[in-house]
Amino acid sequence: MAKIKKKRLAxxxxxxxxxxxxxxxxxxxxLRGDVxxxxxxxxxxxxxYWLEVRRRFFANKGAFVSLILxxxxxxxxxxxxxxxxxSYKEQNLSQKNFAPRVQGLxxxxxxxxxxxxKTTTGVKEIxxxxxxxxxxxxxxxxxxxxxxxxxxxVWEGTRISLGIALCAxxxxxxxxxxxxxISGYFGGKVDNIMCRIAEIINGIPRLVIVTLLxxxxxxxxxxxxxxxxxxxxxxxxxIARAEMLKLKEQEFVLASRTLGAKHFFIIFSEIxxxxxxxxxxxxxxCIPTAIFTEAFLSFVGLGIPVPMCSLGSLxxxxxxxxxTHPYQxxxxxxxxxxxxxxxxxxxxxxxxxxxxKLKEM
Amino acid sequence: MKKYIFKxxxxxxxxxxxxxxxxxxxxxxxxxxxxxDEKLTATQKxxxxxxxxLDQPLIVQYAKYVFNMxxxxxxxxxxISKNTPISQLIQSRLPISIAIGGMAVxxxxxxxxxxxxxxxxxxxxxxDTFCTIISVLGxxxxxxxxxxxLSYTFGFKLSWLPMLYTQNxxxxxxxxxxxxxxxxxxxxxxRFTRTEMMEVxxxxxxxxxxxxxxxxxxxxxxxxxxxxxxxxxxVLAPLIVDLMTGSLVVEKIFSIPGVGSLLVTAIQSNDYSVxxxxxxxxxxxxxxxxxxxxxxxxxxxxxxxxxKEGTN
Numbered sequence: 001m002a003k004i005k006k007k008r009l010a011x012x013x014x015x016x017x018x019x020x021x022x023x024x025x026x027x028x029x030x031l032r033g034d035v036x037x038x039x040x041x042x043x044x045x046x047x048x049y050w051l052e053v054r055r056r057f058f059a060n061k062g063a064f065v066s067l068i069l070x071x072x073x074x075x076x077x078x079x080x081x082x083x084x085x086x087s088y089k090e091q092n093l094s095q096k097n098f099a100p101r102v103q104g105l106x107x108x109x110x111x112x113x114x115x116x117x118k119t120t121t122g123v124k125e126i127x128x129x130x131x132x133x134x135x136x137x138x139x140x141x142x143x144x145x146x147x148x149x150x151x152x153x154v155w156e157g158t159r160i161s162l163g164i165a166l167c168a169x170x171x172x173x174x175x176x177x178x179x180x181x182i183s184g185y186f187g188g189k190v191d192n193i194m195c196r197i198a199e200i201i202n203g204i205p206r207l208v209i210v211t212l213l214x215x216x217x218x219x220x221x222x223x224x225x226x227x228x229x230x231x232x233x234x235x236x237x238x239i240a241r242a243e244m245l246k247l248k249e250q251e252f253v254l255a256s257r258t259l260g261a262k263h264f265f266i267i268f269s270e271i272x273x274x275x276x277x278x279x280x281x282x283x284x285x286c287i288p289t290a291i292f293t294e295a296f297l298s299f300v301g302l303g304i305p306v307p308m309c310s311l312g313s314l315x316x317x318x319x320x321x322x323x324t325h326p327y328q329x330x331x332x333x334x335x336x337x338x339x340x341x342x343x344x345x346x347x348x349x350x351x352x353x354x355x356x357k358l359k360e361m
Numbered sequence: 362m363k364k365y366i367f368k369x370x371x372x373x374x375x376x377x378x379x380x381x382x383x384x385x386x387x388x389x390x391x392x393x394x395x396x397x398d399e400k401l402t403a404t405q406k407x408x409x410x411x412x413x414x415l416d417q418p419l420i421v422q423y424a425k426y427v428f429n430m431x432x433x434x435x436x437x438x439x440x441i442s443k444n445t446p447i448s449q450l451i452q453s454r455l456p457i458s459i460a461i462g463g464m465a466v467x468x469x470x471x472x473x474x475x476x477x478x479x480x481x482x483x484x485x486x487x488x489d490t491f492c493t494i495i496s497v498l499g500x501x502x503x504x505x506x507x508x509x510x511l512s513y514t515f516g517f518k519l520s521w522l523p524m525l526y527t528q529n530x531x532x533x534x535x536x537x538x539x540x541x542x543x544x545x546x547x548x549x550x551x552r553f554t555r556t557e558m559m560e561v562x563x564x565x566x567x568x569x570x571x572x573x574x575x576x577x578x579x580x581x582x583x584x585x586x587x588x589x590x591x592x593x594x595x596v597l598a599p600l601i602v603d604l605m606t607g608s609l610v611v612e613k614i615f616s617i618p619g620v621g622s623l624l625v626t627a628i629q630s631n632d633y634s635v636x637x638x639x640x641x642x643x644x645x646x647x648x649x650x651x652x653x654x655x656x657x658x659x660x661x662x663x664x665x666x667x668x669k670e671g672t673n
Contacts, residue, residue, distance in 0.1 A: 196372065203376030204383075205647040207606045208640040211628060212387055215636060292503055299505065299610050301629045315505075319614070322509065323517050333506050341501035 053277070056353040063349020066342040073339060077162055080155025084140070088156040089307035092147035099127070100142040100150075100327055141331045145321060153309050154331045158339070160304060161311045164221060165290035168228035173283045175229065176236025181267050183237070184244030191241075198234055206231040210293065214302040221304065224297060228290050236282050243275040277354030284347035288340045295336055311336045365659050373652045380644045381427045384637050388426075389419075435638035438627075447638045451620060455642075457531075458612070458619035462604055464539040469546025470597065476547070477554025478586065481562060492551055499548020504607040508541035508614045526617040538615045542607050546600045553596050557589035591662050598654040602647060 058064055081088060141150035183194035210227045217223040247253065248271065256270050291311070297303045298312025299319075306313075311332045318329035401409070417425075429435075435447040442450070480492035515537060516524030526534040561567065562585055570584045605621075612621035620639060627635035 196375075199372055200376045200379050203373065203644075203648055203651065204380050205602055205605060205643050207602070207609070208380070208643050211624070211636065212383070212640060215628070215631075215633065216387060216390060288501065295503060296606060296610060299613070300625050319509070322513065326513065329509065333509070337502045337506055340503070341497065344497065344501045 053353045057349055060349040060352060062345050063353075066345040066349065069338065069342045070346060073158065073335065073342070074162065077155050077158040080158075081152045084149055084152050086149035086152045088148065088153045088309060090148060092143070094147065098137075098139050098143040098147075099325075100140060101138050103138055142325075142327045144317065144328055145325075150314075150328060150331055153314060154311075154335055157309045157311045157314045157332060158335055160221070160308060161291050161294055161336075162339070164224050164228070164294050164310070165287045167225045168232065168290040169283050169286040171225065171229045172232040172236055172286050173279060176233035176282075177240045177272075177279055179233065180237035180240025180242075181244050181272065184241035185248055185263065185267050185271070187248075195241075198237060202234045206293070210297065211300075211302065214297065219302070219305045224294055224303065227297075228293055231293075232286055232289060236279070236286070239278055239282050240275065243278055244271060247271050247274055277350075281347055281351045281354060284343060284350055288343040288347075291336070291339055291343070311339075362659060366656055369652055369655045369659075373648050376648055377645065378427070380641065381430060382423070384430075384641060385423050385426050388633075388637060430641055435641070436634045438632055438635050447635055450623065450635070451638070451642065454618055454620045454623055457617060458608060458621060460531075461535050461538050461542065461612075461617065461619065462601075462608055464535060465542035465604060466546060466597075466601065468539060469543035469600070470550055472543075473547040473550025474554050474593075476551040478558055478581070480551065480555045481558030482581070484559065489555075492555060496548040496552040496555075499544045500552070502544075503610075504541050504545055505610040505614060507544050508538065508611045511537045511541055512614060524615070526615050528618075534615070534617075538611050538617060541611050542604055545603055545607065546597075549596060549600055550593060553593050554589060557592050558585060561585045561589045591658070594654060594658050594661060598651050601650050605643060605647065 139149050139151065141154060144150055144153070179194065179198070183191045183198075209231050213227045213230065214223060217226070244267075253266055253270060256266050261270065294303065294310060295312030295315065298310050299316045301316070303313050303316075304310045309317075314332035315329060315336065318325075318332065322329040433448050435451075437444050438447050438450060476492045476495065480489045483489055512524050515521045522537055523530065523534045526538075567580075567584060570580060575584065608619065609621040609625055611617075612619045613625050616622065620642070624636065624639045624643075626632075627639065
């Protein structure tokens with residue numbers, strides 16, 4: 001390889017000036033094909049898009065913490081009910097309305113099963129466990145009006161709420177994405193008609209569609225997913241359409257078409273991978289909406305049928321006695337609020353990671 | 362501009378027709394018929410059907426149904442209060458709901474706008490963080506959680522405000538519901554205002570205005586705020602929808618005798634005719650608001666106002 005030598009140019013007083021000169025070596029003129037000697041210039045190498053996204057995502061503290069919290073809540077939803085000996089529908093009327101009691105913590109004066117009741121004669125401290133002489137019974141979050149363990153029910157409810165939200169969001173994504181992509185790609189009359197249909201559906205309040213559907217169909221998991229599916233795909237289709245309009249005039253699409261690619265190949269194999277970031281972000285925004293709508297439906301009395309429970313139905317049940325036994329309503333509300341918060345922050349973080357221009361604003 | 366408004370109105374009419382069609386079909390699907398009495402003979406039934414127009418083709422029935430709906434004739438309630446015309450049930454409840462909803466929108470829009478402006482002006486300070494936290498919380502936490510929290514602290518523990526709605530003191534009893542309802546609007550408006558203001562504040566014409574000697578209040582209000590208001594108007598429409606959903610739950614929590622709690626009761630007691638009537642009213646209100654916002658947007662935004670070909 002050529003050696004670089006520094007040669008002194010001017011010697012007059014003042015700053016010393018050097019000039020690089022090359023001294024050629026014999027092996028400069030041989031063919032370089034071997035792997036060992038060729039290197040990629042790492043300074044200017046193109047960065048992997050996903051690596052960049054990941055780096056930007058993890059640099060965002062709020063989003064990262066939210067991700068961890070979502071994972072923890074997910075794990076608790078999966079394994080929480082297994083951590084106790086109670087089942088979510090097992091009733092024990094002799095042990096109803098027990099305040100939370102946790103092993104270990106009970107000696108520190110918190111979570112010891114005490115609760116203060118406001119009666120006409122004043123505030124009264126009662127402890128359900130001691131009254132019944134139960135030394136070995138622990139309800140970590142307390143027990144409800146039917147003597148069911150709230151810990152088990154909260155995580156069972158989280159599991160159902162999350163399940164509904166995930167199913168609904170994924171189905172929404174598939175429908176909305178296809179609808180928007182097709183509408184944007186074909187343009188013209190097709191686009192016009194498809195847009196008008198979407199606009200009309202969007203014009204009907206979500207509340208009305210969901211309520212009416214729930215009245216006509218039998219109650220249950222699938223019905224709620226179906227109701228959410230019908231209303232939530234519009235947002236996704238709008239984003240997919242807008243992205244499609246941006247991309248479809250680009251050269252790579254033209255190249256693909258020149259090479260003889262069919263319409264659906266171009267839509268789903270050429271353009272879709274380029275907008276997957278926006279789609280995932282929108283998916284993440286769909287999840288809290290779905291959780292919220294489900295909770296709302298349960299609160300109104302159109303949710304999951306008993307004895308199954310969701311976060312909304314737990315809140316709705318505990319609402320009736322929330323002034324006397326506030327500990328019954330706090331866990332489901334906290335989990336619900338935390339889930340909504342985390343998914344929103346996660347979605348915000350993803351949006352910024354996929355589209356760094358947004359952050360500068 | 363004319364074309365734009367015409368298009369919007371046309372879409373609204375079609376949406377309304379679609380809704381009435383869905384409601385009509387649902388009404389046909391509902392179990393039971395008003396003439397289930399076994400003593401009725403076939404001729405009597407036919408006479409009854411003829412009297413109520415049930416022997417006519419479906420399309421005529423549908424037309425009649427739409428006509429009645431728009432006239433405000435929704436039929437009678439079956440379960441909630443037997444044989445009371447639904448329009449009567451709604452008449453006394455609608456003003457209460459609209460009052461609380463209106464208060465919530467006003468509160469949310471004004472406070473949200475203020476928070477957003479402050480956050481944008483004091484970018485990257487304590488106020489900015491405070492505003493961001495409020496808006497993230499407000500968007501993520503459902504309104505009934507706030508409602509429960511408020512009702513527990515101020516209603517139950519401190520007894521400052523009535524926990525449940527009382528007819529005697531409508532103002533004091535609507536404070537907490539309005540605040541609980543407004544938080545979502547407040548948070549969203551604050552968030553959008555902040556983003557829009559930041560964008561406008563960084564633009565060239567602000568620099569021009571400043572260099573021409575405009576400063577302080579007039580600079581913020583006339584030059585920055587006016588331009589950032591345009592997109593904010595569009596987010597208000599979906600917010601009003603969320604308000605409708607929220608009102609159902611909040612009205613139940615504070616037992617407000619409004620339309621929302623009527624709908625909840627109707628759902629729980631399977632009073633289909635009330636549910637359908639209220640669905641119609643909700644949809645009509647929603648579509649009306651959307652249309653108003655769209656037209657307002659067209660008037661404010663010069664890009665639409667001056668366009669020859671109205672775009673979407």
